[in-house]
């Protein structure tokens with residue numbers, strides 16, 4: 223896809239054109255909630271004592287070029303990915319085999335597993351589970367192939383707190399608006415055409431996923447009003463992204479939801495004798511609600527658990543009769559180790575969960591090479607590659623963590639491994655870097671414009687609601703399974719990480735080519 227015209231995109235703007243584009247973009251963003259709370263260091267609390275300030279979310283000025291075939295394939299296989307990960311989450315024994323290698327060396331994974339076991343001991347009282355997933359990809363061109371058509375390679379699969387579904391819908395609408403009002407120069411509109419821009423329906427689709435769980439929960443046993451509970455971090459800069467889901471849930475589906483900071487869980491929730499979860503908002507009306515669905519936008523990072531109280535809170539929520547999005551098993555299904563095991567060449571695992579060969583082969587085609595760092599033959603080989611400064615530059619080393627900022631890249635890998643106790647190695651996986659073709663764009667972030675080479679990462683959202691089997695094996699039944707829109711995140715090509723919230727990237731939309 224790297225033709226000269228791609229590198230001439232986006233066009234140079236005159237200073238007048240740039241000023242017009244920026245002012246149009248900034249106003250639209252704030253007017254439509256394409257926004258984040260300011261970083262604390264940017265706005266001393268003295269300047270914003272009531273916490274009313276917001277700023278435009280980091281965005282690209284132009285929609286980035288993206289190969290149409292890759293885009294269609296990513297969206298096309300999302301239902302298969304939903305099926306795969308819901309099957310993994312249902313198969314406790316299989317998951318146990320994977321997690322067992324981690325629990326003694328990775329404290330966080332170990333705590334999650336123990337929390338699951340503690341609930342299992344008393345018996346789970348809710349057999350429905352909800353996944354709001356996001357499968358992340360980069361475009362890859364195989365340098366060794368004569369047929370250099372672009373393909374998609376998966377970066378990772380998220381099963382908890384998959385973010386940016388709210389803002390993603392907004393940024394595709396923004397780019398369409400900028401085209402419609404003539405904010406792009408005529409030279410850009412040979413590529414940016416209405417039918418090449420893809421609207422992401424993620425905010426609405428994810429809200430419909432939450433609504434499906436809410437409905438499947440059934441009637442209130444306590445004769446109280448029903449609600450969905452968003453478990454959130456506090457403070458949260460990316461609050462509007464979550465708010466868009468809340469608003470869509472109420473406006474499109476008529477479902478009431480509340481935000482509850484994770485650390486306040488035990489203060490404001492309680493359980494009935496049958497483990498029905500009750501929530502009393504801290505407002506003056508103090509009606510008590512029955513919680514149908516718990517949507518975790520917190521709890522994925524060890525930083526969310528500063529005290530034992532937070533582990534007690536996670537246990538309390540997992541034990542309840544509310545539907546969890548995600549359950550602990552679903553959370554664990556998203557760990558990098560699972561992705562590595564699935565990607566093992568000639569392994570039987572993918573077939574086990576996706577028996578239809580044509581479906582499995584499409585999913586398999588999106589796997590990049592990933593290796594264990596354990597005592598297996600493949601693990602020993604991978605340790606050699608990672609320890610050698612010449613070969614290490616083609617890899618990224620990942621721990622079992624979420625939320626960005628945790629990986630070790632390229633030449634930093636050998637010294638890191640040297641300092642790592644050998645027993646800790648199997649807590650990491652080694653992945654080949656995906657090297658996407660060069661692209662250019664301009665990113666507006668914290669009021670500053672950055673122009674130059676960029677790397678895009680496509681995220682495809684998926685909703686899956688399923689019933690767990692009673693035997694802990696891969697039985698059960700899928701009640702809802704749909705693709706739920708997309709996210710394009712774009713970062714400067716000098717940055718290894720791509721997280722928008724973590725401070726490296728911007729939200730973007732696809733201009734298909």
Ligand code: ADP
Pocket residue numbers: 358360377378590618620623624625626627628629653654655656657679718719720721
């Ligand atoms: P997290 O769960 O913390 O988001 P990721 O696996 O998504 O972890 O890694 C974070 C970022 O690192 C990605 O968004 C991407 O920019 C970069 N990255 C991760 N794996 C690869 C890879 N194999 N090739 C290129 N970049 C990668």
Ligand code: MG
Pocket residue numbers: 378379380623624625626
């Ligand atoms: Mg992740």
Ligand code: MG
Pocket residue numbers: 358378626
């Ligand atoms: Mg990621």
